[in-house]
Amino acid sequence: MKNLNLRLVVLMTALGVISCSKDAPLNQNLEEENRIVTVQGKALTPTEINAKINQTISNREKFEWTNMDAHTIWSATVHGDQILTIGYGNDENDFNKENSNAEGIKNRLMQRIVAIEGNGQKNADDFLIDEDDKLNIIDVKVEDLQTVVDLLAQKGIRYIEPTGYRYLDHEVTAKSGAGCGYDSESLNSADYTTIAPGAKVPWTFYEHNITSAWNYSTGAGVGIGVIDTGLTPNNSLMNGNFNDGYSSGRYVRKYGLYVDSWWPWSSRTDGVNDKCGHGTSMAAVATAPRNNDGMPVGVAYNANLISYRGTKNVLLDGYHEQKGVANSLKALGNRSDVKIISMSIGAPWSIGRIKDAVRYANNRGKLIFAAGGTSTSFTNFVGVIFPAWMDETVAVTGVTDANYYEECDICHKGNKIDFTVVMQRDGNGSRTTPVLSYYNGQTDYVGGSSVATATTAGIAALVWSRHPSWSKTQVLNRLKQSADFYPNRNSQYGYGNIDALQAVQ
Structure with missing residues (x-):
């Protein structure tokens, strides 16, 4: 793709939180579900599963796996390496092991899974893929439709999801790099201003009075955690020269929690380096150094950067990507040097594990920003994506520099948006925010x-x-x-554009 942006080229809309504790009796609906099991013992095809997802999303309804019937969930599990993720707890907010007494629920659920799947010949270890160390979540291997039927009838289940299922693999209209690319482009001289000691300021910064705000603050002492596709090893300004010029006295830290494997039991991460390009761009926009190299500077050029490679691309469409992002959120939540988390990634449906991890980090005082959604023209009717619609995140979208509010060519809007940023010339989708490239000097x-x-x-x-x-x-x-619409809130653009100068005064 030409621009490294959040091109979630699938149907996206504001999604709901999967957090329904089952209050029904154990055997409620089992008779009816058993009839379905008998009649529908053959799994749906991926095309049929995606059609159900698309129908829900196109109607601007919240797609939650737990609200689907057992046969659909099981079918997606069949096509997703038999991985089923279960969020358990005494109620919707019982997600953190630190203050939970839900161990008995987990044990009961595992016993039921073993009873159905094992036929008396196996034990829990044969079906437990992973148990989260901090959250009330287990990943299990499920093959029998009756197991899903039984689980959906249980109390103590907050959500149940076939996390191994990959929607994008079965959407012929959605084949793309999902926001990835290593392209570079020379900057138009009208799109930047050069300031001491030789750095380029993107034109978009002036739309928010960022350069004037630098007279009061440059981000020193604040840690920004970026959860994305990692950080380039091929641009010195985001590595050894990150602490350079006017940006001295800070640090960059890089971590990798994404496991690039189809094998669900694998725990070997593939490192900290960006293999997509998107993460590098996002980290650079927020924190690139101000020095004499003649490159675009970041907004908070004296802030510390803590980069977590949690995903392969911007679409969280897979078991290991969802785990990588959730584990990154937990890690950043527990870091005392991080105050802000930036997530320019998302999905067209809610993901229970990430939802729990967002709440985990939020409860530890982190301010979490999430992208409202970006897509191609055929999905421009949809709303804000997950996790940006969550109450615990701050949702942001892009607008043009027109003298009235207008979303960018590929940006989502909706009532979950909190703020907007000018990042595109009106009528010219290719004139967006200048940024460091993946490679030195580009x-x-x-x-x-x-x-x-x-x-x-x-x-x-x-x-x-x-x-x-x-x-x-x-x-x-x-x-x-400090934003345009305060104290009111616009139905599509939240509080609107922020005036950085006013914000820091």
Whole structure:
């Protein structure tokens, strides 16, 4: 793809949280479900499964696997390496093992799985793929439709999802790099201004008074955690020269939690390096150094960067990608040097594991920004994607520089959006935000809600650096107060564009 943006080229809309504790008696609906098992013992095809997903999303309804019938869930499990993820607990908010007494629920569920799947010949270890170390989540191997029927009738289940199922693999209209690319492009001289000691300021920064805000704050002392596809090893400005020029006195840390394997039991991560290009662009927009190399500078050029490679691309369509992102959220949640988390990634449906991990990090005081969604023209009717629609995240989308609010060519909007960022010239979709490229000495343009999210994360770092004792609520309130529509909220664009100068004064 030309621009490294959040091109979720699948049907996307505002999705709901999978968090329904079962209050029904154990055998409720079992007779009817058993009839379905008998009649529908053959799994649906991926085309049939995707048709159900598409129908729900195209109707602007929230797609949640737990709300589907047992046969559909089981069919997706069959086509997803038999992986079933179960979020358990005493109620919707019982997701954290630290303050939970749900061990008995987990043991009961495993006993039922073994009883149905094992035929008395196996034990729990034969079916347990993984148990989360901090969250009430287990991943199990399921082959029998009756197991899904039984689980859906149980109390203590918050959600049940066939996390091995890959929607995108079966969508012929959606074959793409899902936001990836290593392209570079020379910058138009009208799209930047050169400032001391020789750095380029993207034109979009002036739309938010970011350069004026630098007179008060440059992000020093604040850690921004970027969960994405990793960080390039081939651009020194995001590696050894990250702490250079006007950006001295800070650090970059790189971690990799994504497992690039089709084997669900695999735990070997594939490193910290970006193999997509998207993560590098997002980290650069937020934190690239201000020096004399003649490259685009980041919003918070004195902030610390903590990069987590949690996913292969921007679409969280797979078991290991979902685990990688969730594990990154937990890790960042537990880091004392991180105040802000930026996530320019998402999915067209809710993902229970990531939802739990977002709430885990949120409860530890992290301010979490998430992309509202970017797509191609055939999906421009849909709304805000997951996890941006969550109450625990701050949803951001991109708009043009027109004198009225207009979303970018490929940006989503909706009532879940909190803020907007100008990142595209009106009427010219190729003139977006200048950014460092994947390689030394090269530049590129990036667009969509992805770059809008990373930009807003950088502005938040400016505010938090200016007021280091503030809580995330105070920082968020200041962002709202400095935005166009405050104290009101626009139905499609939230509080609108932030004035960074006003935010830091």
